[in-house]
Amino acid sequence: MSTFAGTPAASSSSVQSAMATHRVKHGPAPLSGLAWLVWRQHRAAFWTLIALTVIAVAYMVHQRGQMMDYLNQQGWPHLKSGWDAEFEGYSDQMWTFGEYLGYAPLLIGVFVGAPLLAGDLETGTAKLVTAQSVSRARWIAAKLGLTALVVVAVTGVLSAVFGWWWAPVKGRSAGLTWSGIFFSTTGIVPVALALLACGMGAAAGMLLRRTLVSMVVTFGAFMAVRVIWDWWRRGLGQAVTVTSDQGVGPGAVAPELPAGAVEVGHMDFVTRAGERLDWTTCLGLKEEERFACLESKHVVGFAMDYVPMQQMAGLQWLAGGVVLALTAALTAFVLFWGRRQTV
Known part of the structure; x- marks a missing residue:
């Protein structure tokens, strides 16, 4: 297994030689001790992440x-009417890149997190390192700590630059709403997800002690987390209701949402008394019969729920905080399990 996968390409004797070389170095260095060893072991993976970033x-x-x-x-920032008529190509590029960017946490978890501890446990390097007056807790903490710094740096930069790319049309383009990929690829969220994926990979490596198996398990586990994440984040936010009272027949006007708002659920009906009826009311009848049915129920317009863009930042911090709490719990488990297990 290559160093990109987090496993030393050389044998344990190479690591011992590297430790000896470091001990005779003179003068200050950016990294020292275990941090230097971790960087040297995984420099291929770290430099690959930096280069891709x-x-x-x-x-x-x-x-x-x-x-x-x-x-x-088109007169930005005061855009002309119809400015988005030819904007589709630019929005498609942004959307496509954002979808690819959304897989960054998964790739980090599989190719960086999973081999982080499994590689050393599989090759016996962990036994060598802990025999050099280094405790298991220090070994694991150095591995997780330096890797977390690299992951935070690269995902933080990607998140900031992608948000900067999106900012000029944020809330202006209906095809680039904040509830989709932009929620998970800007702000603190991608950083938190990448740390969680890396922690999941490290935990799998600690338990399974086999690099390839850990990578496969991490892939499957984080894909499951993505499914749960997509379902869970849609329930975040405090929905606001907007209604209309111009009828529901031909030519009726639906409620207008604020710029950047995200519609939640279906557009229902609203009666003269303010009662809300499900959108399936009188469904299945012919058009004229349905309008007559709705009129008999005193329907005067539509009701629509939405989450305003102003809630985005707060929801990102809420979601990111939950993910970081899970990551902290996972990290504590890895440290605890690593201390009590033999290498």
């Missing part, structure tokens, strides 16, 4: 520049 940032900066050229032609 640089490439992704360069792409986003380029695409944002092209988007801003178009928006400036």
Whole structure:
């Protein structure tokens, strides 16, 4: 297994040589002790993450520049009417890249987190390291700590730059609503998800002690977490209701949502008394019969629930906080389990 997967490419004697080399180094160094050893072991994975981040940032900066050229032609920040008629190509590029970016936590968990401890346990490097007057807790903490710093740095940069790319059209384009990929790829959320994925990988490696098996288990477990995440985040937020009273027949106007708002559920009916009726009311009848049915129930317009964009930042911190709490619990478990198990 390569160092990209987190397992030393050389044998345990190579690690021992590296430790000896470090002990005779003179002068200050950015990293020392176990931190230096962890970096040296996993430098291929870390440098790969950094390189991919640089490439992704360069792409986003380029695409944002092209988007801003178009928006400036449309009078940004006071955009002309119909400015989004030819904006589809720019929004598609942003949406597609955001979808790819959403898989970054999964890839980090599989290729960085899973081999982090499993590689050393599988090759016997862990036994060598803990024999050098290093406790198991220090070994695990150094592994998790330095990796977390790298993960936070790269995902934080990606999150910030992607948010910067989206900012000029945030709340302006109906096709780029905040409840989709932008909720999970901007702000604190992608950082928290990446740390959780990395923690899940480390826990799998600690328990299974086999790199490839840990990677497969991490992949499956985090994909399950993504399903739960997508379902759970949709329930966040305090919905606001807006209604209309211009009828529901031909030519009726639906309630207008504020800019950037995300519709929740279906558009229902509202009666003269303010009672709300489900959208399936009188469903199945012919058009004229249905309108007559709705009129008999004193329906005067539509009712629609939405979550305003102003709630986005607070919901991201709420969701990110929950994920970080789970990550902290998982990290505590890895430290506890690692201390009581033999290497």
